[in-house]
Amino acid sequence: MMLYLRLFYEFFKAGLFAIGGGMATIPFLYDMADATGWFTYNDLANMIAVGESTPGPVGVNMATYVGYVTGQSAAGIPGAILGAVIATLGLVTPSIIIILIIAAFLKSFRDNRYVDSAFYGLRPASTGLIVAAGLSVAVSNLFFTDTLAQGLSLAVLNWKGWILAVILWVLTNKVKKTKGLHPIIFILASAVVGVVFSM
Amino acid sequence: MNMLLDLFLTFAKVGVMTFGGGYAMLPILQRELVENKHWAAEEELVDYFAIGQCTPGVIAVNTATFVGQKFKGIVGGIVATLGVVFPSLVIISLLAGVISAFSHLQWVQHAFGGIRICVCILICNAVVKLYKKAVVDKITLVVFLLVALGAYFLSVSPVLFVVLSAVIGIAVKNWGVRK
Structure with a gap:
């Protein structure tokens, strides 16, 4: 209860x-x-x-x-x-x-x-809050945080994740043909990439 | 048809057809409420939408409450709101059940590994859009930076930042704090 x-x-x-x-x-x-x-x-x-x-x-x-x-x-x-x-x-x-x-x-x-x-102040604050939350997701997915505890090295980097992230960023921002597509398409494509490359 | 039932069903339909929320919803609301049902004039809808954006909560829900209360008062507002969330409840519950039944499989975990990277980029893109509308001068830039850093490094509730920034906005705009 x-x-x-x-x-x-x-x-x-x-x-x-x-x-x-x-x-x-x-x-x-x-x-x-x-x-x-x-x-x-x-x-x-x-x-x-x-x-x-x-x-x-x-x-x-x-x-x-x-x-x-x-x-x-x-x-x-x-x-x-x-x-x-x-x-x-x-x-x-x-x-x-x-x-x-x-x-x-x-x-x-x-x-x-x-x-x-009030909204003049609220809008940037709301954006800042989302940035902070987004950083938490990014850090826990782009770095192996449990490896980080054993010291700083290249093994900490989730390099497959970084490559996919860069590709997705380019596709959603720079490529005219793909940047207007619905997010679900990128989510599904990422799922397939995740399975194929064992992410 | 009973008006309350009609409100519930129409907003349930809007809920099913909405994909992603926010601005994506405006054309669907236009078709259902203005063209099909004649429940609201075009300008009214824009008003509801503007208020929905600058009040707390989900915009789709706020619009539903507005339209519902216009026709059937408080009960109408509640019924329309329940209508708009009803499809989410059904679809997500079914999907969550399926996901939790298969989540131990290796390939499902890999799929979500890829999906989480995509989520990072989606959030990043959303932030860029919001930033352009929200950060319009030096004061809003300072608010943005302080809140982003504060929320990331300090473990305090987001509520504190929301309340403080509203007070700052009112103070700056109304009591002549210099820009």
């Missing part, structure tokens, strides 16, 4: 403070990984990939997935379903409350200079 309350509380917090769409949820999920130990950084990267490659808003998908995995480790499949429902409801509850309040005085909200100026 405590686990589900905690799950609701953690996602309520994410729903309340994650501003600017799906990716903004990620820093809160990292914080959750640190604070609760429910999942590892690697689990989380898998959850992000699944959230990006399935229908539905990314933030909602990730909440459902985290809730499912967390509930499953506590109480099997019924626990997993309950966890998925509770995490998702936790995420959307603050939105519902806030939007219902705003809808009551829609016009004055948009023209309010305090709202506008």
Whole structure:
């Protein structure tokens, strides 16, 4: 019971403070990984990939997935379903409350200079938070962090990962034909590369 | 058809057809809400979307709540929101079950090894886009750098950074702190 309350509380917090769409949820999920130990950084990267490659808003998908995995480790499949429902409801509850309040005085909200100026500060902060979370994913995937403990050497570098990362960056930013493709295509291609090259 | 049921089903359809969220959703909402259902005018939708972006939470959810409450008050807002998340719940639960059943296989682990690298690049690309909109002058650059470094090296809750940066934004814009 405590686990589900905690799950609701953690996602309520994410729903309340994650501003600017799906990716903004990620820093809160990292914080959750640190604070609760429910999942590892690697689990989380898998959850992000699944959230990006399935229908539905990314933030909602990730909440459902985290809730499912967390509930499953506590109480099997019924626990997993309950966890998925509770995490998702936790995420959307603050939105519902806030939007219902705003809808009551829609016009004055948009023209309010305090709202506008708060977002002047919030946008760069939200971007900074995503950078920090992104760095954690990158470090744990591009370096073998357990080898790092034994001292600095070239063995620390996940060189296959670096090569794939550079190729993906070029394909998503520089090559005209591929840069507009949906992320799911790159995710699937990376899965195939991962299997072929034992990553 | 019962209006509440209609709200639930329409937003469930939007949930299924949304892939990736954010801006990708706008054309789908346009087709369903403006053209098919005539539930909102084009300008209204843009308003909902703008507010959805500058309020906490997922944009798709915020828009659903808005439209639902317009027609059926608080209950409508809640029903439309449940509609938009319903497909995610079903699809992700099924998929998570499949993944956890096969996750011990070597090749599945290799596949996710490749996928995680891709996730790094996707986050990197998303950050570049957000950065261009968010960092517009020296003050926003300082906020961005401090939050990025602070969040990476200190173990404090992101909530702290969100609240502080909102206060900084209001202070700078309204009480004449010099740029």
